Amino acid sequence: MLLSEKEFGLLSGNYSEKRWANGEGGSIEQWKRIFYRHFGNQIMDDGHPDTVPLGWDSSALTQYRAYHHLDLPATGLVLVPGSTSEVSLMVRLAVQERVPVIARGGGSGVVEGVFPHPHSLVLDLTHLDAMGPVDATNGHITVGAGVNALRLEQHLNAQGWTLGHWPQSIGQATVGGLVATKSIGQYSTRYGGIEHMVRDLEVVTGTGDILSVGHLSPRRSAGPELLPLFIGSEGTFGIITQVTLKLWPAPEHEQGIALSLPDFEAGIEVMRRWIQSGLSPSVVRLYDPAETARSFASIRDQSLLLAVFHGPQAMTAAAVQEAIRRAPEGMPAEQSLVDHWFQTRNDVSAWVPLLKQGFLVDTIEVAAAWDRLAVLYHTVVDHVTAIPGVLGISGHSSHGYSDGANLYFTFLANPGKPEDGPPLYRRIWSQVMEDSFHHGGTSSHHHGVGRIRPAWVARERAQEMPYLHRIHDLFDPLGLLNGGALWTTFSTGSPNDGDNNSSS
Numbered sequence: 001m002l003l004s005e006k007e008f009g010l011l012s013g014n015y016s017e018k019r020w021a022n023g024e025g026g027s028i029e030q031w032k033r034i035f036y037r038h039f040g041n042q043i044m045d046d047g048h049p050d051t052v053p054l055g056w057d058s059s060a061l062t063q064y065r066a067y068h069h070l071d072l073p074a075t076g077l078v079l080v081p082g083s084t085s086e087v088s089l090m091v092r093l094a095v096q097e098r099v100p101v102i103a104r105g106g107g108s109g110v111v112e113g114v115f116p117h118p119h120s121l122v123l124d125l126t127h128l129d130a131m132g133p134v135d136a137t138n139g140h141i142t143v144g145a146g147v148n149a150l151r152l153e154q155h156l157n158a159q160g161w162t163l164g165h166w167p168q169s170i171g172q173a174t175v176g177g178l179v180a181t182k183s184i185g186q187y188s189t190r191y192g193g194i195e196h197m198v199r200d201l202e203v204v205t206g207t208g209d210i211l212s213v214g215h216l217s218p219r220r221s222a223g224p225e226l227l228p229l230f231i232g233s234e235g236t237f238g239i240i241t242q243v244t245l246k247l248w249p250a251p252e253h254e255q256g257i258a259l260s261l262p263d264f265e266a267g268i269e270v271m272r273r274w275i276q277s278g279l280s281p282s283v284v285r286l287y288d289p290a291e292t293a294r295s296f297a298s299i300r301d302q303s304l305l306l307a308v309f310h311g312p313q314a315m316t317a318a319a320v321q322e323a324i325r326r327a328p329e330g331m332p333a334e335q336s337l338v339d340h341w342f343q344t345r346n347d348v349s350a351w352v353p354l355l356k357q358g359f360l361v362d363t364i365e366v367a368a369a370w371d372r373l374a375v376l377y378h379t380v381v382d383h384v385t386a387i388p389g390v391l392g393i394s395g396h397s398s399h400g401y402s403d404g405a406n407l408y409f410t411f412l413a414n415p416g417k418p419e420d421g422p423p424l425y426r427r428i429w430s431q432v433m434e435d436s437f438h439h440g441g442t443s444s445h446h447h448g449v450g451r452i453r454p455a456w457v458a459r460e461r462a463q464e465m466p467y468l469h470r471i472h473d474l475f476d477p478l479g480l481l482n483g484g485a486l487w488t489t490f491s492t493g494s495p496n497d498g499d500n501n502s503s504s
C-alpha cells in the first residue's frame with residue numbers, strides 16, 4: 001500500500017501555524033521585534049520576499065518548486081550566531097517566545113531537513129568556523145560546527161592528515177551538518193561513516209543548556225553513551241556547536257582499478273567477496289549497466305566496478321592484484337576510468353538545467369543485507385519504471401560492509417505540468433520506500449530523514465519510537481527544535497491534527 005500525501009509528511013510546514021492559531025504564541029511581528037531588539041545585527045534574512053531564502057536546503061523538490069513558482073513558504077528570521085553562548089542565548093529567547101528553531105549548516109541536505117516557515121527561526125551556523133590545532137600525537141582536531149568540510153579536509157591534508165570523509169557535497173556541507181545527518185563519504189569502506197570519526201560534541205539543547213558529550217579516549221565502558229543520540233538527530237535533540245574528530249595520517253599511496261562485469265548481480269557478488277575476504281578498499285563503487293553507460297561511455301551493456309586502495313605502495317599494489325584474482329568473472333577495464341571518476345565525482349551540474357526544464361530528478365538511497373540487494377534493486381527498477389511519467393531509473397552501490405551494502409537510485413521523470421511534479425515525486429519516493437520495506441531494506445542509508453521520510457522511519461522503527469520520543473523530550477521538552485523533521489512534532493500539539501508527519 002502506498003502512503004497518502006498526508007501520511008507522506010512532505011512539505012509539512014504548517015505545524016506552527018496551528019500552534020499560533022491556538023493562541024500559544026504571539027504574532028510573528030511580536031517575536032520578530034524581540035529578536036531584532038536582542039540580535040538585530042545578526043539577522044541575515046527576515047522573510048521579506050526580496051531577500052534570498054536562506055532557510056532552504058538543496059532538496060530536489062524544493063528546487064523544483066522554486067524554479068516553477070510553486071508555493072514555498074518564506075523563512076521567519078535567519079540569525080547568524082558567532083559563538084556557542086550566542087546560540088544558547090538565541091535558543092533561550094526562542095523558548096521564552098515559543099519560536100521553533102531550525103539549525104542550518106551548509107544547506108546541502110537533500111531531504112528538507114531545513115525547511116523554512118514564517119514562524120521559524122533559522123540559525124545559520126556557518127560563522128562557528130574556528131579550527132583548533134591538529135593534535136599530531138593522538139590524531140584529533142576540534143572545530144566549530146560551521147566549518148566547511150572541504151576547508152577542513154584541505155587544512156588537514158596540508159599537515160599530512162585526513163578525516164577520511166569525502167561526501168559528494170564536501171564543498172558545501174559543514175561539519176555540524178555531517179554529524180547531524182549521519183553522513184557518509186566516498187572512502188567509507190576503509191574509514192567508516194562520520195559516526196566513526198566523532199569523539200566529542202558540544203551541543204546546545206532545546207532548553208539552551210550547553211552540554212559536552214563524548215570523550216577523547218579511544219573507548220570506554222562507563223555506561224551507555226549520549227553522543228550517538230546526537231549523530232543523525234538532524235537538529236532535533238540539540239544544536240551542535242563544536243566537534244572533536246579523530247584523524248588518520250594522509251595515505252602514502254592511492255591505487256585504483258576498474259573491472260567490467262556482465263551484470264549488477266555479478267558485481268554485488270564480487271563486492272561481497274572482496275570485503276568479506278578482508279581486502280579493504282577505501283572506495284568501492286558498482287554501477288548498473290544504465291549508470292555505467294551514462295558515466296563511462298566506453299563500457300556498454302555491462303556493470304562497472306571501481307575500487308581504490310589506500311596505504312603503503314607495496315600494500316596497494318598487492319591488494320589490486322588480489323582483487324583482480326578474486327574477481328574471475330570481471331574483465332580489467334582501462335585505468336583512465338578510475339581517473340575519470342576522480343575528476344567527475346563531485347559534479348552534479350546536470351541537475352539544475354533538468355529541474356528548470358520541468359523534469360524531476362532525484363536520488364534515493366537505501367541499504368540491505370547482501371542476500372537482499374539484487375532482488376531489491378530489480379524490484380525498485382521494475383516498479384518505478386512502470387510509473388507513468390518516469391523516464392528512467394538507474395542504480396549503483398557505493399558503500400559496502402561485511403554484511404551488506406547500500407543501493408543508490410537516481411530517477412528522471414517528466415510530470416508534464418509543473419503542478420503535477422510534487423505528486424509524481426511523492427509517488428516515486430513512496431514506491432522505493434515500500435519496496436525497501438518489503439524486501440528487508442532500510443528506509444535510508446545516509447541522506448537522513450528530514451521531512452521526506454518520517455512516516456517510513458516510524459514504521460521501520462515502530463517499537464523504538466515511544467522510547468526515542470521520551471528521550472527527545474528530555475533534550476527538547478517544548479519540541480521547538482526542527483519540529484516536523486525526523487520524527488518530531490510539537491509536544492504540546494496533537495500528533496494527528498495537522499499535515500505534519502504521521503510518525504508521532
Ligand SMILES: Cc1cc2nc3c(=O)[nH]c(=O)nc-3n(C[C@H](O)[C@H](O)[C@H](O)COP(=O)(O)OP(=O)(O)OC[C@H]3O[C@@H](n4cnc5c(N)ncnc54)[C@H](O)[C@@H]3O)c2cc1C
Pocket residue numbers: 057058102103104105106107108109110112113114125145146166167168169172173174175176177178179180181182183184185186234235236238239240241348446447448450482485
Ligand atoms: C550534490 C550533493 C551530494 C551529496 N552527497 C552526499 C554524500 O556523499 N554523503 C552524504 O552523507 N550526504 C550527501 N549529501 C547530503 C548532504 O550534503 C549531507 O546531508 C550533509 O551532511 C548536510 O550538511 P549541511 O551542513 O549542508 O547541513 P544542512 O543541509 O544545513 O542541514 C541538514 C540537517 O542537519 C541539521 N543541522 C545542520 N547543522 C546542524 C548543527 N550544527 N547542529 C544540529 N543540526 C544541524 C539541519 O537542521 C538539517 O536537519 C549530498 C547533497 C548534495 C546536494
